[in-house]
Amino acid sequence: MDVNGERIQAWQTDSLPIYEPGLLEVVKQARGRNLFFSTDIAAAIDRAEVIFVSVNTPTKTFGEGAGKAPDLQYWEKTARTIVEASRGNKIVVEKSTLPVRTAHAMERILNSNRKGLRFEVLSNPEFLSEGTAIRDLEHPDRVLIGSHETPDGVAARDVLIEIYAHWVPREQIVTSDIWSAELSKLASNAFLAQRISSINSISALCERTAADVVEVTRAIGLDGRIGKRFLEASVGFGGSCFKKDILSLVYICESYGLDEVARYWAALLVARKLIEERAVVVVTDPKALANARADLRDAPEGRVVFEKDPYLAARGSHALAVLTEWDLYRSLDYRAMFDSMEKPAFVFDGRNILDHEALHAIGFNVFPIGKPPLKHF
Numbered sequence: 001m002d003v004n005g006e007r008i009q010a011w012q013t014d015s016l017p018i019y020e021p022g023l024l025e026v027v028k029q030a031r032g033r034n035l036f037f038s039t040d041i042a043a044a045i046d047r048a049e050v051i052f053v054s055v056n057t058p059t060k061t062f063g064e065g066a067g068k069a070p071d072l073q074y075w076e077k078t079a080r081t082i083v084e085a086s087r088g089n090k091i092v093v094e095k096s097t098l099p100v101r102t103a104h105a106m107e108r109i110l111n112s113n114r115k116g117l118r119f120e121v122l123s124n125p126e127f128l129s130e131g132t133a134i135r136d137l138e139h140p141d142r143v144l145i146g147s148h149e150t151p152d153g154v155a156a157r158d159v160l161i162e163i164y165a166h167w168v169p170r171e172q173i174v175t176s177d178i179w180s181a182e183l184s185k186l187a188s189n190a191f192l193a194q195r196i197s198s199i200n201s202i203s204a205l206c207e208r209t210a211a212d213v214v215e216v217t218r219a220i221g222l223d224g225r226i227g228k229r230f231l232e233a234s235v236g237f238g239g240s241c242f243k244k245d246i247l248s249l250v251y252i253c254e255s256y257g258l259d260e261v262a263r264y265w266a267a268l269l270v271a272r273k274l275i276e277e278r279a280v281v282v283v284t285d286p287k288a289l290a291n292a293r294a295d296l297r298d299a300p301e302g303r304v305v306f307e308k309d310p311y312l313a314a315r316g317s318h319a320l321a322v323l324t325e326w327d328l329y330r331s332l333d334y335r336a337m338f339d340s341m342e343k344p345a346f347v348f349d350g351r352n353i354l355d356h357e358a359l360h361a362i363g364f365n366v367f368p369i370g371k372p373p374l375k376h377f
């Protein structure tokens with residue numbers, strides 16, 4: 001169930017509201033059999049024994065913790081709706097990514113009910129990655145379930161274990177206390193982002209020393225202790241979750257007075273840095289312009305322009321910076337772009353996805369990540 005009627009509508013067609021390879025096939029098999037979609041939230045809550053809450057937890061844009069802490073309003077609203085709609089005891093599973101100790105706040109709301117109902121909260125963080133969600137669901141590295149060590153907590157945990165045990169080997173279903181489970185999700189994303197940050201820092205050294213970060217990555221990734229995954233240099237790290245979850249971790253550390261730990265994890269924002277340097281930033285993206293608008297809504301007047309057409313975005317600019325890996329950007333007519341730009345024209349390939357030699361031959365000064373630049377001066 002979802003409060004968004006359009007999404008619920010779309011789930012019942014072949015144009016699902018999100019794209020994941022293999023998702024449509026799974027939905028088609030189960031739809032109408034044991035998978036139903038509804039906006040009748042109260043009825044669905046009342047019928048459920050176990051409620052998986054996976055509402056959005058975006059970075060807060062207002063008030064205390066704005067720009068760092070997650071906005072828990074949807075989460076809190078859900079807890080209140082569960083209290084109102086329930087007529088029996090329930091297990092409530094935290095699937096959204098939440099700050100450590102959120103279950104405590106959730107329990108406070110749920111167990112404030114005056115109907116004599118008992119709610120047991122479990123933390124079951126979601127580790128899937130966008131793009132491989134179905135594979136990750138079917139073959140997870142592990143399933144983590146955090147619960148209280150009380151008899152009710154353990155009983156609720158066992159119910160959830162039984163569900164996963166239908167397809168996940170028992171030894172891969174890991175249990176822990178509830179706070180460790182909540183923190184493990186943020187810590188996992190922080191560690192993955194840290195690997196990318198580490199190779200990014202080495203890429204800066206490569207650029208100065210004529211070493212090639214792609215070669216370095218291959219060499220160190222073959223070390224079994226290190227492994228190859230999450231080692232590709234780029235500008236920062238992509239996706240929505242890493243940024244949001246690391247900011248959340250930073251905010252938690254700051255809240256506990258652990259400023260040094262917070263500084264260690266803090267991330268860098270490219271567009272903001274450029275705006276601070278008084279650049280005019282033209283943002284282009286085939287899908288994410290609405291999000292970019294929301295992220296940069298407080299930028300000074302006239303400093304950020306949003307343009308869907310990459311050719312119009314490039315026109316009259318001094319430099320192109322590639323910060324996402326859309327295939328579209330591999331096959332643009334860079335000759336036409338070069339002709340429409342101010343000279344000297346620069347390309348900063350923050351994802352190493354372009355043909356650097358070809359761009360250099362067109363006349364661009366090319367700055368890849370972790371490789372020596374190709375310049376005309």
Ligand SMILES: NC(=O)c1ccc[n+]([C@@H]2O[C@H](COP(=O)([O-])OP(=O)(O)OC[C@H]3O[C@@H](n4cnc5c(N)ncnc54)[C@H](O)[C@@H]3O)[C@@H](O)[C@H]2O)c1
Nearest residue numbers: 002003004054055056057074077078096097126128129130
């Ligand atoms: N997307 C991922 O790959 C991924 C991976 C791991 C964890 N997560 C976490 O899962 C959570 C959800 O992420 P998402 O990408 O699915 O977000 P999303 O924004 O795509 O979906 C959240 C949905 O919750 C609905 N919703 C909001 N309030 C509601 C309410 N009170 N009752 C019913 N529905 C409500 C929204 O309408 C929306 O459709 C986040 O905490 C995210 O960090 C996401």
